[in-house]
Amino acid sequence: MIHNVAGQNQNTMAIEFDDYVLAVEAPGTSDGADNVIKRIKETIPGKPIRYVAVTHHHGDHIGGLRSFIAEGATVITTRDNRKVVQTMAAAPQNDRLAKNPRPPEFLFVENGKRVVTDGTQTVELIDVGPNPHAREMVIAYLPKQRIVFQGDLFFLPNNDAPVGPPQASTISFAQKLKETGLAVEHIASVHGRTATMAEFLQALEEKVVRN
Numbered sequence: 001m002i003h004n005v006a007g008q009n010q011n012t013m014a015i016e017f018d019d020y021v022l023a024v025e026a027p028g029t030s031d032g033a034d035n036v037i038k039r040i041k042e043t044i045p046g047k048p049i050r051y052v053a054v055t056h057h058h059g060d061h062i063g064g065l066r067s068f069i070a071e072g073a074t075v076i077t078t079r080d081n082r083k084v085v086q087t088m089a090a091a092p093q094n095d096r097l098a099k100n101p102r103p104p105e106f107l108f109v110e111n112g113k114r115v116v117t118d119g120t121q122t123v124e125l126i127d128v129g130p131n132p133h134a135r136e137m138v139i140a141y142l143p144k145q146r147i148v149f150q151g152d153l154f155f156l157p158n159n160d161a162p163v164g165p166p167q168a169s170t171i172s173f174a175q176k177l178k179e180t181g182l183a184v185e186h187i188a189s190v191h192g193r194t195a196t197m198a199e200f201l202q203a204l205e206e207k208v209v210r211n
Helices: 030-043 065-071 079-090 168-180 197-203
Strands: 002-007 010-016 021-024 049-053 074-077 106-108 113-117 122-127 138-142 147-150 186-189
Touching: 002 030, 010 030, 010 138, 010 186, 021 030, 030 049, 030 065, 049 065, 065 074, 065 079, 074 079, 079 106, 186 197
Parallel strands: 021 049, 049 074, 074 106, 147 186
Antiparallel strands: 002 010, 010 021, 113 122, 122 138, 138 147
C-alpha cells in the first residue's frame, strides 16, 4: 500500500508479479502520481508498471492516471469508462504525458471480472456494481493474501474519528461480498486505513451482512 503519497488521504495498491507491477488506483494529480510511481519503483525495483486498474471514474480516483499512461501502463477498467479515460488523456495539461503524448491502451473487465496472474500471484478485478456510488465499481481481490482493495465503498479514518452509520454504498458492497463468497481478511481503501474484516462487520453492525 502506498499511503498518502499522491496526496493526503490518497492511497494506491502496488502488486508485484514475477516480471511487472500492477497498480490499483491513480488518485490525486499528475504530480502526485509521479510521486507514487517513484515510490513504487523504490519499493519494487527493476520491474515495469505494466498495468494500472481503476475502481471507478470519479475525478479523485483517476486524477493521476495521465502519469501512469505516460509510464506505459495499460489501463484496466470497465468498457463504459473508456471515453472518460481517453478524454482525460487528450486534455491540455502540463505534465509528462503532455511532453510525450501517447494514447491510452486498455484491457477491460469483461462479464464482471478480469483475472491477472503469472501463476504465482493472482489479482481478480471484479465489478461489484451497480452500486449507489457508481454504476460500475471494480474491486481488486487478492485470493492468496485474502485482501480486497476498494474505493469509496468503505473506509476507516486514519485518526481516531468515529465511524458514522453505514452508507448505502457500503451496504451494497457488503451484500456483494456475501454473494460472491470471497474469503476476505482485510479491506484496503483508496481513502483511509486498511481495516480488518472484523472492523468492517462491526462498522456494519454485523446484521447487515448476516441477515
